Structure formats: structure tokens, C-alpha cells
Amino acid sequence: MLVNVPGPWSPLLGRLALSEIPYTNPILAPLFVVIVLAGIALVAAITYYGKWGYLWKEWFTTVDHKKLGVMYIILGLVMLFRGFIDGLMMRTQQMLAVGPGDNGMKAMGAIHGYLTPFHFGQIYSAHGLIMILLAATPLLVGIMNIIVPLQIGARDMAYPYLNALGLWITAAAVFLIMISLFVGDFSHNGWFGYAPIFELAYSPGVGVDYWIWTLELVALGTTLGSINFLATVVKMRAPGMTWSRLPIFTWSAVSANIIALTSFPCLQVALALVGADRYLGTHFFTAGFGGNLMLYTNLFWLWGHPEVYFVILPAFGMISEIIPAFSEKPIFGYTAMVLATFAIAGVSWIVWLHHFFTMGMGPYVSTEFSIATMLVGIPTGVKVFNWAATMYKGRLTFSAAMLWAIGALFLLLIGGLTGMMLSIPAVNYMVHNSVFVVAHFHMMLLCIVYAVFGAVIFWFPKVFGFKLNEAWGKIMFWLFSAGTFLVFFPMFMLGFMGETRRLDWPFDPHWAVWFDVQEIGIVVYVLSVLAFLWMIYVSIRDRAHHRVGADAWGTSRSLEWLTDSPVPFYNYAMVPHINARDEAAWRREHGFSQSRPDHFAAIHMPNNTGVAVYIGALTFVIGFGLTWRIWWLTVAALILTVLIMIYRSGKGDPGYVISAEEMEKLDRESRQNMSDGQQHLPKGGGYTGGTVTAYSAAASDQRPQGTPPGNSRPLS
């Protein structure tokens, strides 16, 4: 059954050997040293300040959806940075390598530029995989994790423990792809994998195996998460939160998670079959023996296209929350918005073939898929017009979050229109596999990134109790936008000039000037990263001056703005009763915004557990063992996982109860913490420290941003 691998293999270490560690590579070796030193410094610092217990108790073992969401977002941001560095390396390579001559720096045996084709291939493969599945997805899942339960008035997700499991399995995937930098190679077949190049005969190394198991792990984590989201929204809504009052962001989370739940199994199967080919010698996607190459491509995009809508729909939801808040108007066309969301989700299932029109399936099939693809434009257009109409005659505040949301609309416009061009098979045959396509989907994916930055700025005060620095948020926005413009508009040009994607050596000297422009864009992006870090630093330093009340922006609309900022661990002292769509706005307009519950009831909360961390760690071991074919390790980790699961199921979680009296006290403290102007003293985390702030900030400055609330103009 098991395939014989080329090269050495031992029962104890599998394919692992010292020679697999690239200590001679002039990029990776120093990077490794830096990371190890940074790691040692971090561990030392945590030990010195005695924070291990705090981290373990308050963060690693938590089942609190807000903390898990914050960790998802941190994970996503770190991977966004890693993916960005990949992008920077690719841009630099193309800038250096362009032209007919031999201009290699010979640093690593490269004839063109400074990267060999094999190394370059690994970078673009890792870049794509990381950006879509380990950056965008965790960022979106993290924000959904924090906001969805708050928006429906729940105390937590339906299955808090499963939620933690999803996070730690995703983290395992992140570790797996990161370790591929330093142990062995990564795949060089692109993020979606070309059949049959990923077969063992053509890719004998461990790169493809890393790729398979990383994808399998994220797929697993995301599927678990999607089950949780759907159950939460269906089963845990507070009284009065009818379907027609559900905030748009929650609606978009529902639709996105329906997509995830139904499409990720396709990916899991597709990759498991690749794995079967590589490990067991089957012939699903081989070029001979009755295998079918296009079966892989179909199965992959059968997941792949729904996946792109899985990531864009939550982003649409975020835009739909930010724009009304800063236009001081309810969202225009609520029902149309919801229907459009589900229309997009539905159509996303029947368009996958547009990723390989050039397969040549004949005019009828191509036409079908072409028209289906174009249909997506209708609901998307409805959404764009609804956002525009929401802003129309609104009282606009161009805060940083609003700028990001509006920027996202522009990117959506460009990406959507170029997508429409690509959906015409005749056009597609011309530009398929050119960087025009790359520019198209970067517009769409950057639309997501813009929405995420907007959402982070928008909801940050809810979670942490203070606002991010507006000025630096705006500086970052403009730098980021300049970078986007400089990098991706030349890419459209280059596409028309015939540059195909994934060139380690762009041979045509006419392209050179555009590569130089793109490189400038990358430098501007680097500045925006610095601006982001500075924004975080400045905001934390000055947090005392940017404390907020429950309604952080003064013009916020949906339910989450009713509860204290930072959100206490129990979310709502008393579960609110929902009276209207946009409950927070409704209460503000009717003069109830200051009312708090005057009596309390006992509540039931889940306990923390370390089991999720252990299982996450074991899934990493399983992925690593499979990649290196260390069978005993894989089997041992698998059995251990099952035993831990059985053990945990036997133990169960009785949870704990907070009595009504205690709730009253907690609520008083939380409110005190929110409005206290005098307290400069740092306070520990836990109950009153709120979700995340380890220090309660001082000097409350409750002046709302923008115009005073209360008299927002309804559209009539």
C-alpha cells in the first residue's frame, strides 16, 4: 500500500534528516537566527514578568468568544505580515530579474534576480495559501467570533469549547506552514496546486505534503467554526431578535458560514485524494493509469470559488455596519441587502468553471458558466447601490473606519468590473493566467483587507474600551491606498502587455518600468505597516484619553453597542429584549440609552479548558508526522487525540453559576470601570478588567466623535 519515497527514510525519523534544514541558505538561516533570538527574548520577558500563568489561564485555555476572536485576529495579522513579506520578495525578484540578460546576484545560485525558480515557486505558493486561508480567513472568523454573539444578545457561542478547538487547529496550520520555512521545503505548485505536478513523481520532496496538511488543518478548523456560527445564530438569539431584526453583519456571517460548511468538505476530499496519490499510490489525478487531471481542478475550484465568497461576504457585512454608523442613517434597503447576500452565496456554487475556461469544455458549458458568473454582478450591484444610498443625504463622518469602508467600495468596483471582463470566455482566453487575473483578484481580496481594517478600528473600542488613534489610522489608510494603487494598477497594464503570472524571470525589457513602479508601491506599503504599528503603540500609550462609553461612536446602531466597553466576560448583565432592528439606535432615539437593568438573574457560564490547546498541538504533530512520513508519531498522536476527546466527553463541563447578587456587583463594577475618570492605577484582568484590557484606563473622555447623537435624520 504505502509508496516508497525517493531518498532516505528511517522508521524513527521518517524522511527527516539534518540535511533538510537549510542552514546554508543566506536568507533563511539569518531569519531563523532572528526568529530564535526573538523567541528566546519573548519567553524570557514573559518569564521575567511572571505572565505565564496569566497567559495560560486568561488566554490559552479560554473559551470566551471575545478572547478567541482577538487571538484569531492576532494570528491573522501576523500571517498577513508574513504573506506581505512574501509579496515583497516576489516584487523585488521581478524588479531585479527583468530583462534579457543574466543579471543574477548569484547569491543562491540564481541566474536571474536573487531567487532560484524553485525558491520563487515556494514563495508564491505560500503567499497565496497564507493570504487567503491563514490571513483573511482568521481575520474574518475572528471578527465574526467577537461580534456575532454580541449582535444577537448571546452570552457566548453555542459551543464555546468547539470554538477554542477551531482556533487551535487553525494555529496548528499556521505553525505547520511556518515550520516549512526552516525544515524542508514548501510546495512550488501554486496555492491551488497544478495536477499532475503535485504527484510524487514530479514533486518528490515534502513541499506538497506540507501544502496538503496545512490546507487540511485550516479546512477542519473552519468547518468546525462554521457549524458553531450557524448553531449560534439559529439557537441563541435573545428574545425579540427576530430574523427580520438580525443585523446585516450577522446575516452575512450566516450566509458565509453556510458556504463554508458546504464547500470545505470538497477541499478536504480533493486534498485527501492528492494525499492518497502521494502516500498510497492511487491514481486519482495521475497522468496515466486512468487518472483524471481535470477532476482535481474541478474539485478544487468547486470549493475555491465558494471560498472567495466565504471571505467577501463577511467583509460586505462589515461595510454594512460601518457605513450606516458614520452616515447616521439606517442601512438602505435592509431586505434587499439580505436577499442579495443569499443570492451571492447561492450563485457562488455554480460558477467554479470560470477558473479554467481554457480547459475547453465547449461553447455550451462555457456559456452557462459565463452567464452564471455575470449573474453575480446583479446582487453585488444591489449592495453597492444600497451602500451609496445609505450615504446619500446622510450626515457623513469621515473617520478612519469610514475611509476604509469607502476605499473597500472602490476596490470592489474595480475588482467586480474586471471580474465581469474575465467572465466572458472570449476575453478570458486572452488574459487567463496573465497578471491581469492576479490584479483582478487582488482588488477583491484587498477589498476584504480594507473592510477588515475598517472593522478593527470600528469595533476596537467595544472590545478594549478605548479608541485607536484616528490620525494614524487615516495616515495608514492613505499610505496603504497609495501602495495599492502603485502595485496593482501597473499589474493590470502588465497583464495587457502579456506578462503571464508567476514569472521568476520576466524577460521582456518593456515591462521594467512597471516593475520599478510596483517596487515603489511596495516601499509605500512598508510605510503603511509602520504606520499601523505606530497607531497601535500611540493608541495604547494614550488610551486614558480615548476611553469610550457603551456607544463608542455616539452614532452606532446595532445591539452590541448596548453593553459596556470593554465588553465584560458575560457580555450582557441581563439579556436584552430587542424592540427594533438597530436596537442601540432605537434606544438612543427613544431616550433609553442610559437605562440599565435594575434587577439581575443568576447566569451559567462555561469553564476554561486546556483540552483544546492539547488537541491543537496534537493536530500539528499529526500534520508534521504525515508530512515527514514518521508513522509511529502520526499514529501515536492520532490515538492520543481520540483518547483525549473521549476523556473530555466523559468529564463534560458543568460550567459555573454566577448568582444574581454577584451579577449585580459585577455590573456595577463594569459600569464603574467604564465611566471612572480618576482611576489611573493598573488593575488585573479577569472580571472587571473586561475582556482584554489588563489595565483599566484613566480619564474618561466621553465626547462622542462627530455630531451629537439623538437627532439623526431618518431618510424619508
Next chain:
Amino acid sequence: MSSSHDKPVDPNQVVLWSDDYEGHDVISTRTFGFWMYILSDGMLFATLFAAYGVLSYSHSYYTGPTPAQFVAPWYTFIQTMALFLSVLAYGFSMASLKTGSKAGVINGIMASMVLGIVFVGLDIHDVLRMISIGVTPEVSGGLSAFYALTQVHAAHIFVGLIWMLVMLYQILRKGFTEDVVGRLISLRMFWQFQAVMWVFIYVFVYLWGYMS
């Protein structure tokens, strides 16, 4: 716009906090989530069926054997019966759960397990038989797909058997707690779903394969 915003509201009438809200129903929430899992499992099988469909042309079998030459529908029919009876036994066990009879539940699950073991045993025997006549997944894409579909199903049955074992232990240790009852209901869904999947496999892979 939305009318509720414009109506005057009587502050003494309005309900702002849900006083008598009991929280969500644990069992029904768990059951709903498990339904969602079943949906994703269904997609998993659907994808495998698609792969099987694409890889069941005559050229997919390369020069090797086609199902018509090695499947044994009568043999597999016994498997079908074992699985159906197992589901029936599990159904009896759940009927006893309604009356709270521990013995009834345990007997039902044990019968269900025995029949499930028969199913897996027959499957393993069948696989060994096919391997002995040279029908292995490495032979052709068509056989790869055949094995993937049938053995992924068998793996599900295996997992279900372990789950039953765990449930027996939990029933004995803890009795019918909320958790245990919820898990028993989920297991029922799981077991019935695997039987439904088997119907498709039996029809499309074994019967159809035999005839074509």
C-alpha cells in the same frame, strides 16, 4: 424608514431586558449543530461520489478490471441487511430511551454494535478477497475511486462503533444526563445517515457496477 423608529414609545410599557429568558435549550442546540455536521458529511460523500462518477468510465480502469468483474452484490446485500438491522436496533434503543429504560437502551446499542461489527467484518473480508485477486487501489484511477468511496464509508462505521462503545460506558457511569441523551440523539442521526449513504453506495457502486 423603518416604522418602529417613529412610533412614540411609552417608557412604562417597553420591555428592555428579558426577565424570564431561560437561555437556550441545550439538547436542541446540540442536535441542530449535529445536523449541520451531517450536512457537511453529506457534502463529503457527494464529492466522493462525483469523483467516483468521473472515474468510472471504461478508460478510468486503464487495462485493469472493472467493478463488473469483482463486485459481489449478494455478498454486499448481507452487509446491507446487517447495517439496516443495526439501525433498527438502535431505533429500539432510542424507543427505550423515551421510557427511560436503561436496560432497553443498552441492549439496543449492543445489538446495534454487533450488527455494525458484522458489517465491518464483512467489508474487511471483501477487501482482502479483492486484494487477493489483484484488485487494489494502485491498479487504476477507477479502482482508486471505488476504494475511496467504499472505505471512507466503512471508516465512518468504524468511528460510529467506537462512539457506541463510549456511549455504553457513559450510560453506565452517568445515566441519562443531558449530555448523554444529547449524544445518543446525535449518534442516532449519524448512524441513520451512514445507512442512507450506504444505500447510495450499494445502488450506484455495487448494483450498477455489477450490471455495467
